[in-house]
Amino acid sequence: MILNHMVEFQTPHLDAVFHALSDPTRRAILHRLTEGERTVSELATPFNMSLAGASKHIKVLEGAGLVRRHVQGRTHYCQLEAARLAEAQEWLRTYERFWTTRLDDLEEILREEDRALARSSEQSPSSPAKSDNTSRSKK
Amino acid sequence: MILNHMVEFQTPHLDAVFHALSDPTRRAILHRLTEGERTVSELATPFNMSLAGASKHIKVLEGAGLVRRHVQGRTHYCQLEAARLAEAQEWLRTYERFWTTRLDDLEEILREEDRALARSSEQSPSSPAKSDNTSRSKK
């Protein structure tokens, strides 16, 4: 049961993708690639960083499957590979209902909170007013 | 101009959010919080990890603004705070057109690639056939 829970989140894809996106230089590189294919040195020049440094970042992006590279002679052309970004967005979509404020969603959220309340007051019946200062305060 | 480019991506919010999401334990904690408010020890138990370890993860999530905490006596209740996830999704939305295959999007992509090609051949006029084996190769 614990194992079940863990396995459900053993998604190394997402680990790598989110980690790749957590660096501003790498996000800038990705953004640059939306304009089209770019060579490694083209990608490196805007940054106050050695070529080797930029090369490392590109390799991280490649490792996360966000960039593809094709070598032509001595120059390496990098291309945005967006599929894995779609996976990341798909993961985020699960949480959409927690920031959308549409009424039917709100209703569902309230129902879930009630269930949560019920369950937590089973565990500690002495504090029934537990979540009085949560999103439940619908003013 | 270089500075412009850098500033555009100085979004420490996103740094923190994506970094928080890059760890499977933390994603599992977030998922758990979709079921409702949870205490720190409730969140910690499913993981093969000390309480202090889990506490650290929760603090990372809090630092990224993904979790809010309200203390009641000795117990700390954690709550999902999805707004920053929305920001992350917003960032990803910029890249949607690169994985959607709707025809009008494709058309736009091709137009942009042309512009990119034009620009890069300004920079290095000797390689006009640069992106012959890119997404441009439409079967």
Added chain:
DNA sequence: TCAATAGTCAACCATTTGGTTGAATATATT
């Protein structure tokens, strides 16, 4: 053939990360 260009690789470095343990703090319970 020789020099310049494009890029990687390996070694190194400081900092961050993800984890631990043991002690400390604060609240509940008996």
Added chain:
DNA sequence: AATATATTCAACCAAATGGTTGACTATTGA
């Protein structure tokens, strides 16, 4: 008052991260 519970804190550790430099490889151009 004494004990148990919930949690943090501080110190520590190994590994990963983001960066550097210098040497190496391979291709291109003169």
